[in-house]
Amino acid sequence: MLKEWPLVAFTIAGQTAVGAFLLLFPLLVLSPAGTAWSSAARAKVLVVWGMTFGLVVIAAGLSFFHLHHPFRAHRTLANLRTSWLSREIFFEIAFMALVALALLLVATGHTSGLFLRAVMGATAVAGLLFLVSMARLYALESVPPWDPAYIGLSFFLTTAILGAMAMALVTGSPSGDRSYLSALWTASFFFIAGDLLIAVFVTPVYGVVGYRPAPSLRPPARVSRLLYFGRLGLLAGGFVVLIKGMAANDVIAAGGRGPGPLLSVAFGLVLASEVAGRFLFYGLAPRPGD
Amino acid sequence: MVTQYGFFFNAAACSGCKACQVACKDRNDLEPGVLWRRVYEVTGGGWEKKGDVWVPSVVSYNVSMACNHCEKPVCGLACPVKAITKREDGIVFVDTGACIGCRYCEWACPYTALRFDARTNTVSKCNFCYDAIDAGGTPACVAACPQRALDFGDMSELRKKYGDVRQIFPLPDPAQTEPGLIIKPHRDAARAAERGAEVANWEEV
Numbered sequence: 001m002l003k004e005w006p007l008v009a010f011t012i013a014g015q016t017a018v019g020a021f022l023l024l025f026p027l028l029v030l031s032p033a034g035t036a037w038s039s040a041a042r043a044k045v046l047v048v049w050g051m052t053f054g055l056v057v058i059a060a061g062l063s064f065f066h067l068h069h070p071f072r073a074h075r076t077l078a079n080l081r082t083s084w085l086s087r088e089i090f091f092e093i094a095f096m097a098l099v100a101l102a103l104l105l106v107a108t109g110h111t112s113g114l115f116l117r118a119v120m121g122a123t124a125v126a127g128l129l130f131l132v133s134m135a136r137l138y139a140l141e142s143v144p145p146w147d148p149a150y151i152g153l154s155f156f157l158t159t160a161i162l163g164a165m166a167m168a169l170v171t172g173s174p175s176g177d178r179s180y181l182s183a184l185w186t187a188s189f190f191f192i193a194g195d196l197l198i199a200v201f202v203t204p205v206y207g208v209v210g211y212r213p214a215p216s217l218r219p220p221a222r223v224s225r226l227l228y229f230g231r232l233g234l235l236a237g238g239f240v241v242l243i244k245g246m247a248a249n250d251v252i253a254a255g256g257r258g259p260g261p262l263l264s265v266a267f268g269l270v271l272a273s274e275v276a277g278r279f280l281f282y283g284l285a286p287r288p289g290d
Numbered sequence: 291m292v293t294q295y296g297f298f299f300n301a302a303a304c305s306g307c308k309a310c311q312v313a314c315k316d317r318n319d320l321e322p323g324v325l326w327r328r329v330y331e332v333t334g335g336g337w338e339k340k341g342d343v344w345v346p347s348v349v350s351y352n353v354s355m356a357c358n359h360c361e362k363p364v365c366g367l368a369c370p371v372k373a374i375t376k377r378e379d380g381i382v383f384v385d386t387g388a389c390i391g392c393r394y395c396e397w398a399c400p401y402t403a404l405r406f407d408a409r410t411n412t413v414s415k416c417n418f419c420y421d422a423i424d425a426g427g428t429p430a431c432v433a434a435c436p437q438r439a440l441d442f443g444d445m446s447e448l449r450k451k452y453g454d455v456r457q458i459f460p461l462p463d464p465a466q467t468e469p470g471l472i473i474k475p476h477r478d479a480a481r482a483a484e485r486g487a488e489v490a491n492w493e494e495v
Contacts (some may be wrong), residue, residue, distance in 0.1 A: 083370045
């Protein structure tokens with residue numbers, strides 16, 4: 001199970017990147033074309049897209065660690081016709097390139113034209129398809145414990161939660177307005193509440209050790225149930241700290257730099273719970289002989 | 291001309307001696323831990339009360355399984371680098387020179403036929419002893435079976451000879467991959483699922 005750490009890191013970093021981009025996208029695309037963005041808005045976009053680009057580059061780099069012949073990786077786009085893994089890599093590269101182009105346009109002040117909006121639209125589509133192909137490639141009949149609907153829902157929630165929280169963290173600067181940040185934390189509240197409900201009521205059916213819905217030649221999972229309860233505890237802890245942080249109006253730290261300490265802790269706990277959940281996910285499908 | 295090679299396995303005749311497994315390892319010089327053919331020991335049941343009497347309800351049989359060179363090889367469909375290809379006679383190959391070692395095919399194959407080989411840092415699997423077949427010979431596992439529980443040939447011929455059963459517990463639904471496999475079930479196989487049977491030798495397979 002621990003051997004799968006590159007995939008854990010890749011999926012979580014990739015989903016956070018897509019989530020941050022998609023959550024900022026509606027705000028930007030609704031801004032009227034033909035008017036240049038304010039310098040504060042530009043700075044915020046540069047920070048969020050910079051983080052998005054950094055995360056997706058890190059995700060791409062980490063993905064090489066699960067290859068035993070990384071120098072042959074240039075061939076991974078050879079089977080786009082039938083392989084969801086090929087498609088995932090294709091959409092990841094497309095998303096990375098388009099975020100870089102959008103960053104370049106904003107950095108050089110080209111914020112008023114339709115071209116930037118077209119690039120943003122294409123980036124959002126590439127990000128969504130990256131997410132869909134990431135979920136689809138694990139929807140395997142050959143691994144009965146991996147339920148396709150559960151995987152899709154779980155990946156979507158990770159994207160939404162970590163995207164919103166990470167964006168709120170990096171835009172918690174003096175230029176970040178409180179109402180916008182409060183909206184992000186409120187969105188995080190609802191996404192985490194949804195994730196908690198699923199973790200309590202759905203995961204025990206589909207995602208905990210011992211689930212064997214069909215005959216299989218795959219060895220039973222050897223992952224500890226403690227991981228599930230650990231994951232649940234971290235998520236619940238993050239949720240409680242988030243509520244405290246929102247109640248204490250901890251959106252921006254007292255010094256004006258970054259978010260308040262409570263919300264930073266909430267992010268740390270939720271991130272840890274997502275990492276634990278992802279290890280649990282890969283642990284459900286042990287490879288024979290490992 | 292053969293269009294789809296396949297294996298026949300007679301579960302009713304298999305004694306679980308694992309000669310097929312060992313012959314395969316020997317012929318292909320496989321590393322310890324790498325098994326292209328495996329023998330699963332399926333056991334379950336216990337005692338059940340019939341009237342005033344307790345009677346044994348044990349199910350116990352063996353399943354010898356290798357790559358089934360499926361008509362729809364999901365491993366090849368899933369491989370991002372097209373390292374898994376199918377020959378005209380249906381034999382499915384792994385090109386270890388192209389494999390990137392992502393190991394995704396290990397998850398994709400419902401028969402867990404793909405095995406990671408630390409010697410080459412790639413996946414590997416049964417190649418149907420294609421060199422022996424091309425020379426008019428027999429796969430090592432088939433030749434080694436003392437019970438004659440294994441056979442091979444073109445799927446159309448195997449169907450004529452042995453029928454069309456392709457699934458017994460705990461094998462997956464054959465509709466997933468259309469395996470090149472015909473089985474003669476053991477008499478216990480029909481009751482295995484209801485009696486809570488499981489593979490008893492995971493550490494060996």
